Amino acid sequence: MTQKLVVVGNGMAPGRALERLFEMVPGAFDVTIFNAEPRTNYDRILLSPVLSGEKSYEEIVIHGDAWYRQNGVTLHKGRKVVKIDRASKTVIAEDGTQADYDKLLIATGSVPFVIPVPGNDLAGVLTYRDIDDVNAMLIAAEQGGHAVVIGGGLLGLEAAAGLKARGMEVTVIHLMPTLMERQLDAAAGQLLKRELESRGIKVVTEASTRQIAATDPCLGPPRVAAVELQDGTSIKADIVVMAVGIRPNAVLAKDAGLATGRGILVNDRMRTSDTDIYGVGECVEFEGNVYGLVAPLYEQASILARELAGAPGAGFVDKALATKLKVTGVDLFSAGDFADGDDREEIVLRDAARGVYRRLVLKDDKVIGAVMFGDTSDSGWFFQLIKDSVDIAGMRETLIFGPAYAGGGNADPFAAVAALPDEAEICGCNGVCKGRIVSAITEKGLTSVDEVRTHTKASASCGTCTGLVEQLLTLSLGEAYNPAAVKPMCSCTELGHADVRRLVVAKQLKTIPDLMQELEWKSSGGCAKCRPALNYYLLSTWPGQYVDDNQSRFVNERVHANIQKDGTYSVVPRMWGGVTTPGELRAIADVADKFQIPSVKCTGGQRIDLLGVKKADLPAVWADLNAAGLVSGHAYGKALRTVKTCVGSDWCRFGTQDSTGLGVRLEKFLWGSWTPAKVKLAVSGCPRNCAEATCKDVGVICVESGYEIHFAGAAGLDIKGTVVLCHVKTEDEVIEVTAALIQLYREQGHYLERIYKWLDRVGMESIKAAVVDDPTRRNALFEGFMHSQKFSQSDPWAQRASGSTDSHEFSPIANLTYMEAAQ
Amino acid sequence: MTAMENVWLDIGTIDDIPRQGARVVKTPMGCIAVFRTASDDLFALNDRCPHKGGPLSEGIVHGTSVTCPLHNFVISLETGLAQGADKGEVATFPVRCQAGRIQLEASQLARSKDAA
Numbered sequence: 001m002t003q004k005l006v007v008v009g010n011g012m013a014p015g016r017a018l019e020r021l022f023e024m025v026p027g028a029f030d031v032t033i034f035n036a037e038p039r040t041n042y043d044r045i046l047l048s049p050v051l052s053g054e055k056s057y058e059e060i061v062i063h064g065d066a067w068y069r070q071n072g073v074t075l076h077k078g079r080k081v082v083k084i085d086r087a088s089k090t091v092i093a094e095d096g097t098q099a100d101y102d103k104l105l106i107a108t109g110s111v112p113f114v115i116p117v118p119g120n121d122l123a124g125v126l127t128y129r130d131i132d133d134v135n136a137m138l139i140a141a142e143q144g145g146h147a148v149v150i151g152g153g154l155l156g157l158e159a160a161a162g163l164k165a166r167g168m169e170v171t172v173i174h175l176m177p178t179l180m181e182r183q184l185d186a187a188a189g190q191l192l193k194r195e196l197e198s199r200g201i202k203v204v205t206e207a208s209t210r211q212i213a214a215t216d217p218c219l220g221p222p223r224v225a226a227v228e229l230q231d232g233t234s235i236k237a238d239i240v241v242m243a244v245g246i247r248p249n250a251v252l253a254k255d256a257g258l259a260t261g262r263g264i265l266v267n268d269r270m271r272t273s274d275t276d277i278y279g280v281g282e283c284v285e286f287e288g289n290v291y292g293l294v295a296p297l298y299e300q301a302s303i304l305a306r307e308l309a310g311a312p313g314a315g316f317v318d319k320a321l322a323t324k325l326k327v328t329g330v331d332l333f334s335a336g337d338f339a340d341g342d343d344r345e346e347i348v349l350r351d352a353a354r355g356v357y358r359r360l361v362l363k364d365d366k367v368i369g370a371v372m373f374g375d376t377s378d379s380g381w382f383f384q385l386i387k388d389s390v391d392i393a394g395m396r397e398t399l400i401f402g403p404a405y406a407g408g409g410n411a412d413p414f415a416a417v418a419a420l421p422d423e424a425e426i427c428g429c430n431g432v433c434k435g436r437i438v439s440a441i442t443e444k445g446l447t448s449v450d451e452v453r454t455h456t457k458a459s460a461s462c463g464t465c466t467g468l469v470e471q472l473l474t475l476s477l478g479e480a481y482n483p484a485a486v487k488p489m490c491s492c493t494e495l496g497h498a499d500v501r502r503l504v505v506a507k508q509l510k511t512i513p514d515l516m517q518e519l520e521w522k523s524s525g526g527c528a529k530c531r532p533a534l535n536y537y538l539l540s541t542w543p544g545q546y547v548d549d550n551q552s553r554f555v556n557e558r559v560h561a562n563i564q565k566d567g568t569y570s571v572v573p574r575m576w577g578g579v580t581t582p583g584e585l586r587a588i589a590d591v592a593d594k595f596q597i598p599s600v601k602c603t604g605g606q607r608i609d610l611l612g613v614k615k616a617d618l619p620a621v622w623a624d625l626n627a628a629g630l631v632s633g634h635a636y637g638k639a640l641r642t643v644k645t646c647v648g649s650d651w652c653r654f655g656t657q658d659s660t661g662l663g664v665r666l667e668k669f670l671w672g673s674w675t676p677a678k679v680k681l682a683v684s685g686c687p688r689n690c691a692e693a694t695c696k697d698v699g700v701i702c703v704e705s706g707y708e709i710h711f712a713g714a715a716g717l718d719i720k721g722t723v724v725l726c727h728v729k730t731e732d733e734v735i736e737v738t739a740a741l742i743q744l745y746r747e748q749g750h751y752l753e754r755i756y757k758w759l760d761r762v763g764m765e766s767i768k769a770a771v772v773d774d775p776t777r778r779n780a781l782f783e784g785f786m787h788s789q790k791f792s793q794s795d796p797w798a799q800r801a802s803g804s805t806d807s808h809e810f811s812p813i814a815n816l817t818y819m820e821a822a823q
Numbered sequence: 824m825t826a827m828e829n830v831w832l833d834i835g836t837i838d839d840i841p842r843q844g845a846r847v848v849k850t851p852m853g854c855i856a857v858f859r860t861a862s863d864d865l866f867a868l869n870d871r872c873p874h875k876g877g878p879l880s881e882g883i884v885h886g887t888s889v890t891c892p893l894h895n896f897v898i899s900l901e902t903g904l905a906q907g908a909d910k911g912e913v914a915t916f917p918v919r920c921q922a923g924r925i926q927l928e929a930s931q932l933a934r935s936k937d938a939a
C-alpha cells in the first residue's frame with residue numbers, strides 16, 4: 001500500500017534521502033514536497049563557483065523537473081509551509097495549499113543570522129544562502145563599486161573572492177583576531193589573510209560593526225552607503241553581505257509542539273518526538289550537535305531512507321568533519337579537532353619559501369586534527385588517519401611529510417589508499433565509496449578527475465576528496481594518469497579552457513592582447529593552438545563588441561574555403577536542406593567551366609563541392625555563385641555546416657511531417673553562427689530515419705505527434721548515436737529548443753569540443769535543466785542566440801567578392817617574374 | 824650578376840600585409856612569402872613548407888614563427904628552420920622596410936634561383 005510522504009523543504013538533505021528511498025522501494029511512497037524556494041533542488045555548496053563565474057546555475061542543479069516527473073513526486077515550488085496540524089496530519093502552505101501525510105519529513109535547513117545593528121534592513125544588505133542571494137550580488141557587481149562582507153568564515157570568504165572575481169572592491173570585516181578561526185589555527189588564519197590581501201581583498205580583523213549607514217534620502221530611496229565600526233571607522237559600501245553564521249530553522253516544528261533545542265531534536269534514526277514526523281539536514285539537532293556541512297547530512301539522509309523503507313541499519317553517529325575553502329587558487333584544508341590542550345601534542349611544518357604550513361594535532365598516538373595551507377595534496381590521507389583513528393606511533397618521525405614517507409624506507413605514496421577496503425567512503429558529500437570509483441575508472445575508461453566527477457559525482461561538490469580521487473586514478477591507471485590534468489590550453493599558459501572561458505567573462509576581457517596580458521600568457525602573441533580558441537571565446541562571449549581577428553583564424557576560416565593538399569581550395573555553396581534548383585545547378589556548372597575547376601563532387605552533406613579552385617580565382621568564383629543566389633556553405637568552419645533532410649510528408653508515403661521544410665527553416669535560422677566545433681544537423685520525416693539524424697550533433701525525427709529532438713551524435717573519428725533531448729509539438733518549438741541548445745553549447749563548449757564531448761563533460765541533467773525544464777532560461781538562451789546572429793548572418797563570400805575585405809589576401813602583392821626575362 | 828647586388832626591389836607598402844599575417848610575391852624561382860609580425864618585423868621565406876610543400880603564407884603567425892596550414896610544422900621566420908621535433912629548412916631572403924615601403928634584395932633572389 002502506498003503511503004503519503006510529505007516533505008517540507010527541498011534542499012540537499014531531503015533530495016538525497018528521496019534518491020535513496022526511490023532506489024530501495026520504488027513506488028512505496030506517494031511524495032509531495034513543499035519548497036519555499038521557487039525551483040527544484042540544486043547543490044547549495046556550489047553557489048560560490050556560480051558567484052565567481054566558474055559554473056552556471058544549470059550546472060549545479062541536482063534534480064531537474066524531469067526527475068520529479070519520473071518519480072511521481074508533486075513538487076510545490078515557491079510554497080512555504082506555515083503550519084503543521086499534527087491532529088489531522090496535514091500541512092498548510094502560505095497560499096492555502098494543503099497536503100495530508102502518513103509520514104512527514106521536515107527539512108527546512110537553516111536561516112542566515114543577521115546581526116542586530118541599525119540599518120541591517122536597508123536595500124543592498126544581503127545574506128548568502130540561496131541562488132537569489134547570488135543573483136542579487138551579481139546584479140550589484142555589474143555596477144562595480146564597493147562590497148563589504150561581514151564575517152571572515154567559510155561563506156564570507158567565498159563571497160568575498162567571488163565578488164572580487166566579478167570586479168568589485170572588496171573588504172572583509174571579521175570580529176575575531178584571525179580568519180576562519182573555527183576551522184583554522186591562528187598561524188594558518190594569518191597565512192590565509194596574507195593570501196587574500198595579495199589578491200586585492202582588504203581584510204579588517206577584530207572589527208565589530210556598529211551600524212550600517214544609509215544614502216542621503218534626498219537622492220532617492222535609501223540604500224546602504226557605508227559600514228561603520230565600533231572604533232568609528234567608516235567603510236564605503238554599495239552592498240553588504242552578511243555571512244556571520246546560520247541558525248537551524250526549527251520554528252515550524254516548534255510551533256507544532258515538537259521537541260526542539262537549537263534545532264529539531266531527533267534520535268539516531270532521524271525521528272522527532274512525534275513518531276510519524278522525521279527531520280533531516282541542518283534543521284535538526286542530534287545529541288547536542290547541529291551540522292552545517294553536507295557530509296553528515298547525507299549520512300542522515302541515507303539513514304532516514306533506510307528507516308522509511310523499513311530496512312534500518314546502523315544509526316547516526318557524530319564523526320570528524322573536513323572543510324575546504326572553495327576559492328580557486330587558495331589551498332586550504334582543515335579537519336577534526338585542533339584546539340590546544342594538555343593531553344595533546346602537535347607536529348608543525350613550515351616552509352615559508354613555498355608558502356606551505358601544516359599542523360597535526362595528536363592525542364594518544366592518533367591524529368585528531370589537521371590544518372593545511374598552501375599544499376593540501378595529502379589532505380585525504382590525513383583525514384583518513386583521523387576518521388579511522390590509525391595508530392601512528394610507527395611513522396611518527398616522517399608523518400608530517402605525508403604518505404610518500406610513511407612506512408620508512410620503501411616510500412609508497414599510494415599504500416594508504418591501496419589499503420582501503422572497497423566500501424571505504426571517499427567522497428563524503430556524495431557518499432561515494434572507493435569500489436564505485438575504481439570500477440567506474442576501469443569500466444568506463446575514465447582518465448581525469450573531471451570525468452570521475454561526471455560519472456560518479458565523487459569530488460563534485462566541496463572538492464575536499466579531490467586528492468583521494470587523484471590517487472585512485474593513479475592507482476588504477478599508473479603512468480597513464482597525469483595528475484596535472486587540468487590540461488593547459490597550450491604551452492603558452494597554465495590555464496585550461498574552462499578557466500579561460502570563465503575569466504573572459506569574470507574579468508571582462510575583450511581583446512586577445514588584453515587577455516594575454518591579464519592572464520599572464522607566457523609567449524608573446526600566443527601560438528597556432530590558443531589563438532583560434534581565444535578568438536572564438538571572445539567572439540561568442542561579446543557578440544557585436546569583439547572585432548573578429550582574422551589573423552587568429554585557421555586559413556580555411558580566414559579565406560572561407562578549404563585548403564587542399566596542393567594549396568588550391570574547395571568551394572561548397574550552401575544548398576539549404578539539400579534542396580536545389582535547375583538554376584543553381586546551372587550556375588555551378590557554369591562556374592566550373594569558366595574557371596576550369598578540375599573536380600565537381602557530391603559531398604556527404606547533401607551538396608556540391610567544387611575542388612581545385614586557385615586561390616586567386618576565389619573572389620570571382622564567389623561573385624558568380626552569389627549572382628545565382630548561392631552563399632557560403634561554411635564547409636570550412638567551426639560553424640553550422642549542413643542540415644540534411646529526407647523528402648518527408650511532401651512525397652514519401654511514410655512521412656509524418658514536412659522534414660524538408662523544417663530542415664530548410666533550421667538551416668536558414670542557424671547558418672553563419674560560429675561554434676566551438678563544427679555543428680551538423682539532420683531532419684528525418686519518420687523513424688526510418690533516412691536523413692541519418694541519429695548520428696548528428698542535433699537530429700530531429702518527425703513522428704505523428706510532433707518532433708523528437710535528439711542530440712550529441714557523431715559519425716567521424718568516434719561513432720555515437722544521439723540521445724533524446726525532448727519531444728515537442730510544433731516546428732517553432734523545434735527551432736527554439738535547437739537554438740537554445742546550440743547557444744548553451746556556444747557559451748560552455750571548449751574550442752574543438754564537439755557537442756557529444758561537451759555533453760560528456762557537463763552532463764545531461766544540466767543541459768536539460770536549461771534547455772527543456774526551465775522556459776525562462778530557454779528563452780534567454782534563444783534571445784542570446786538571436787542577438788549573436790545579428791552580427792554573423794552576412795555572407796562572407798559576398799564581402800570578399802566585392803573587394804571590401806582583405807583585398808590583398810587573394811592575389812600576390814607584387815609580381816617579379818619579369819626579372820627572368822630581364823636576365 | 825654583380826649588377827644586381829644591393830638592388831632593393833620595391834614590392835608594396837607595409838600596410839599591404841596585416842600584422843601577424845603574410846602576403847605572396849611571385850618571383851622567377853617561385854613564390855616568396857613576406858611575413859609581418861605583431862611588432863612589425865618583416866621576414867621573407869620561400870612559400871613552400873619543407874614537409875609537403877604547404878603554402879607557409881597561409882599559416883598562423885605567432886611570435887617569430889609560422890605554423891604551416893597543412894600539417895602544423897612550426898617554422899622559424901628568422902632561420903627558416905623547422906622547430907621542435909620536426910626537421911627541415913626553408914630558404915630565407917633579405918627584406919627591409921624603408922619609409923613604409925617593403926623592399927626585397929634582388930641578388931639573393933637570383934642566387935637562389937641558380938642554387939635551385
Ligand code: SRM
Binds near residue numbers: 569635714
Ligand atoms: C567534402 C566532405 C567529403 C565528401 O566529399 O563528401 C568532407 C571533407 C572533409 N572533411 Fe569531413 N567531409 C564531409 C562530410 C563528413 C561527414 C558526413 C556528414 O557530414 O554527414 C562526416 C561524419 C559525420 C560527423 O561529422 O560526425 C565527416 C567527418 C569528418 C571529420 C571527423 C569529425 C569528428 O569530430 O570526428 C573530420 C576531421 C575534423 O573535423 O577535425 C573531417 C574533416 C574534413 C576535411 C575538412 C579535412 C580537412 O581538414 O581538410 C575535409 C575537407 C575537404 C574539402 O576541402 O572540402 N570530416 N565529414 C564532406 C563535406 C560535407 C559538407 O557538405 O559540408
Ligand SMILES: Cc1cc2nc3c(=O)[nH]c(=O)nc-3n(C[C@H](O)[C@H](O)[C@H](O)COP(=O)(O)OP(=O)(O)OC[C@H]3O[C@@H](n4cnc5c(N)ncnc54)[C@H](O)[C@@H]3O)c2cc1C
Binds near residue numbers: 079293295
Ligand atoms: C554559500 C554556501 C557554501 C557552502 N559550502 C559548503 C561546503 O563547501 N561544504 C559543505 O559541506 N557544505 C557547504 N555549505 C552548506 C550546505 O550547503 C548545507 O549544509 C546544505 O545545503 C543543507 O541542506 P538542507 O537540506 O539541510 O537545507 P537547505 O539546503 O538549506 O534547504 C532547505 C530548504 O528548505 C526550504 N524551506 C525552509 N522553510 C520552509 C518552509 N516552511 N516550507 C517550505 N520550504 C521551506 C528553504 O527554502 C530551502 O530551500 C555551504 C552553504 C552555502 C550557503
Ligand code: SF4
Ligand atoms: S575521409 Fe574526409 S578527411 Fe579523410 S580523406 Fe576523405 S575527405 Fe579527407
Ligand code: FES
Binds near residue numbers: 874893
Ligand atoms: S606541408 Fe607543412 S606541415 Fe605538412
